[in-house]
Amino acid sequence: MTCDCAILHNAATETEKAGSREVIYASCNARTEVGAIAESLRHAGYSPCVIAVGASEAPAKGGVLGDLIGELKGLAPKFVFNLLEEIDGDCGMEMAAAGLLELMQIPFTGSDSFSLGLALRKYHAKLALDAAGVPVPRGVLCAPGDEDALSSSGGALRLPLIVKPVREDASLGVNSDSVCRRPEEVRRQVGYVHEVYRQEALVEEYIDGREFNVSVIGGTGPGDEAPEVLAIAEIDFSGMPEEEPKIVSYRAKWDEGSPMYRSTTPVCPAPLSRRQEGLIKEIAIQSYQVIGCRDYGRVDMRMDAEGSPYVLEVNPNPDLAPEAGFARAVRASGRTYQDVVLGICRAAMARGRLSGEDVLYAF
Numbered sequence: 238m239t240c241d242c243a244i245l246h247n248a249a250t251e252t253e254k255a256g257s258r259e260v261i262y263a264s265c266n267a268r269t270e271v272g273a274i275a276e277s278l279r280h281a282g283y284s285p286c287v288i289a290v291g292a293s294e295a296p297a298k299g300g301v302l303g304d305l306i307g308e309l310k311g312l313a314p315k316f317v318f319n320l321l322e323e324i325d326g327d328c329g330m331e332m333a334a335a336g337l338l339e340l341m342q343i344p345f346t347g348s349d350s351f352s353l354g355l356a357l358r359k360y361h362a363k364l365a366l367d368a369a370g371v372p373v374p375r376g377v378l379c380a381p382g383d384e385d386a387l388s389s390s391g392g393a394l395r396l397p398l399i400v401k402p403v404r405e406d407a408s409l410g411v412n413s414d415s416v417c418r419r420p421e422e423v424r425r426q427v428g429y430v431h432e433v434y435r436q437e438a439l440v441e442e443y444i445d446g447r448e449f450n451v452s453v454i455g456g457t458g459p460g461d462e463a464p465e466v467l468a469i470a471e472i473d474f475s476g477m478p479e480e481e482p483k484i485v486s487y488r489a490k491w492d493e494g495s496p497m498y499r500s501t502t503p504v505c506p507a508p509l510s511r512r513q514e515g516l517i518k519e520i521a522i523q524s525y526q527v528i529g530c531r532d533y534g535r536v537d538m539r540m541d542a543e544g545s546p547y548v549l550e551v552n553p554n555p556d557l558a559p560e561a562g563f564a565r566a567v568r569a570s571g572r573t574y575q576d577v578v579l580g581i582c583r584a585a586m587a588r589g590r591l592s593g594e595d596v597l598y599a600f
């Protein structure tokens with residue numbers, strides 16, 4: 238079959254970290270976004286090919302990379318719709334795959350390798366946001382073997398604290414024990430992150446209050462449309478069992494049978510005063526620009542009891558499945574999924590024309 242564009246995504250992984258409380262649920266692997274994006278592209282007259290990346294696809298001799306380069310070279314797509322978030326459970330590979338597309342000079346949708354990488358490094362992203370004047374929860378980084386850092390710099394933080402792995406997404410490492418009210422709980426949870434996730438723990442002041450997901454479209458580069466907030470969604474935590482923290486933990490995201498899943502219902506658009514809405518939008522766009530996102534993204538925020546918003550993280554590659562938050566925000570803004578998907582493709586192709594590349598490197 239000939240195709241003129243490609244949808245790149247990661248093959249579903251079944252790898253679970255040893256000792257992890259974050260187990261694989263069926264919904265973690267359901268990638269309904271691939272089918273929905275393919276459908277939108279076909280509807281607009283494109284002929285997309287789908288490329289799944291990951292060892293579960295039994296790589297040939299050159300490994301995953303060899304396979305991918307060969308496939309991209311063979312297809313020579315006009316653009317790639319990039320839905321790849323990790324390779325075989327390693328989310329650090331998200332930026333590497335975008336880097337490969339950059340090297341091969343294939344236009345692709347979504348953020349570039351730099352922004353994908355920066356956003357994933359939550360502590361560095363926080364430093365960048367803070368330096369630009371974006372309000373973020375105060376936090377410290379605690380490396381394995383350096384638990385003393387906690388008593389020195391961590392002592393300046395005000396309890397309760399939340400502990401999470403510094404470079405994961407999808408709420409990996411975020412569970413019922415992540416919100417800590419006593420120093421010994423913080424130490425235990427930092428130990429959990431070190432042992433299971435083998436990376437630094439990010440220890441942050443816990444923002445007790447409302448949570449918002451702010452979906453943004455547009456870009457920050459030359460020729461890109463200015464960023465624009467689609468709609469603000471709020472997570473409704475009412476109904477959360479008394480003993481559970483009001484957070485979007487791993488089980489809240491993926492374990493459809495759990496009480497946490499049932500008590501983290503998105504409400505879009507969120508009920509907000511005009512002033513609150515304006516403030517949240519302004520902070521979301523500023524955050525999106527600081528991380529350098531393009532085409533689409535989602536900024537996660539919490540608001541404390543005084544009504545001050547704080548940015549938790551910027552997601553340059555949120556789930557585009559029709560039932561996920563981004564698509565909900567698209568509809569709440571009066572747009573159609575199809576139109577936004579095509580707008581994203583057009584932006585990628587326009588970037589391709591801007592950089593004038595139609596010649597692939599000799600890979």
Ligand SMILES: Nc1ncnc2c1ncn2[C@@H]1O[C@H](COP(=O)(O)OP(=O)(O)O)[C@@H](O)[C@H]1O
Nearest residue numbers: 374406407408409441442443444484485549550
């Ligand atoms: N500083 C914080 N204060 C309050 N809740 C937080 C904080 N950091 C994270 N959370 C909770 O944990 C969830 C996951 O954290 P987040 O930083 O967004 O990681 P992920 O990339 O895994 O989504 C958030 O949606 C929120 O409910």
Ligand SMILES: [Mg+2]
Nearest residue numbers: 407408537550
């Ligand atoms: Mg998040």
